Amino acid sequence: MEIFQVAGAIVCTHRHEGMEKLPLRLLKNQKGKYMVAVDTIGSRTGNWVYTISGSAARLALPDKSLITDLTIGGVIENWETEESNSAAT
Numbered sequence: 001m002e003i004f005q006v007a008g009a010i011v012c013t014h015r016h017e018g019m020e021k022l023p024l025r026l027l028k029n030q031k032g033k034y035m036v037a038v039d040t041i042g043s044r045t046g047n048w049v050y051t052i053s054g055s056a057a058r059l060a061l062p063d064k065s066l067i068t069d070l071t072i073g074g075v076i077e078n079w080e081t082e083e084s085n086s087a088a089t
Contacts, residue, residue, distance in 0.1 A: 003076065004029050006047045010036055018066050025072065027051070037070040048076040 004027035012024065023039040040060055043049050049072045052060050057071040
């Protein structure tokens, strides 16, 4: 899993059969790299999300026979790091 920020929506007029109604999102990681992911949870631009990648990504889709290698698994509301924990003490 990786953490990304949703940078926007992707609009595609022609898609693989079965994927016509699946929303796609443009994601940006903390190093500035862009990726495209299937969004099954309804994320919005600006949300921080975690992703499911590789062959497991399709298991989060309604139709498990569709092929994707990156799916948004959830919206992150908050996260803590060791640096934030040590700064609080």
